[in-house]
Amino acid sequence: MKGRILIVAGSDSGGGAGIQADIKAVTALGGYAATAITALTAQDTLGVHAVHPVPQDFIAQQIALSLADIGADAVKTGMLGDSDTIGTVAAALERDGRGIPLVLDPVMVAKGGSRLLAEEAVEALKRLLLPLATVVTPNIPEAEVLAGGTIRDLAGMRAAAAAILALGVPAVLLKGGHLPGERLYDLLATPEGEEVFESGHIDTVHTHGTGCTLASAIATGLAQGLTLRDAVARGRAYVRAAIRNAPGFGKGHGPLDHGVTVDPARIAALSGEGPSP
Secondary structure (H helix, E strand, O other): OOEEEEEEEEEEEEOOHHHHHHHHHHHOOOOEEEEEEEEEEEEEEOOOEEEEEOOOOOOOOOOOHHHHHOOOOOOEEEEOOOOOHHHHHHHHHHHOOOOOOOOOOOOOEOOOOOOOEEEHHHHHHHHHHHHOOOOOEEEHHHHHHHOOOOOOOOOHHHHHHHHHOOOOOOOOOEEEEOOOOEEEEEEEOOOOOHHHHHHEEOOOOOOOOOHHHHHHHHHHHHHHHOOHHHHHHHHHHHHHHHOOOOOOOOOOOOOOHHHOOOOOHHHHHHHHOOOOO
């Protein structure tokens, strides 16, 4: 086990996204996941049915205790919900998490369409949290909100990434999965240049939690000493494998197979109860 990742995000009772997906992804890639839960959600593959916020002082206490005791080599933020929570998390990270790489997943809308970030919180996210981030990982709708305007193609992605960089974040991974076409483009942009990761679309509805999973995979890579580029490349490969092996659970957008990296045949050997691998 290598790399300590503190995840600050909401819980998904269905297990496919949020804190649950984050913990699975970090563990599957050999890291150690600690958490600070910002909200409880009642959700399934069809949507989010209820949200129960966590008190602000308790969010701050979770972050402080985790960083003071276990520590972290990277932090990943997901669902924050409102401007108060954004302010609490930003203050806690400025106080206790300085110098720790931060992967900011600007969770705004759930796969089923439910809004997970209040409209008034967008400006707080830009003002308070983006300047602390090492990389921000918006999808197309989130990038349209952060940058303003509509994104229709790779050229639009480039323009939006430039606008987001201008907000003070050092790197943007703009995910192109919402755009039509047979090819998928993810754009990693920094002030020094850009790289486009290209792959084929996977024809499936079982994509619940892909954004959470990718951001946590990237955070794990950074915690383990990978460069940002290599952390993104490995994270994308892991997510694509998890999508291809999705179990097909649920009536809507089903979860991924986060355990795609796990080899059950090795368990007995590694426990000392079978032949060496």
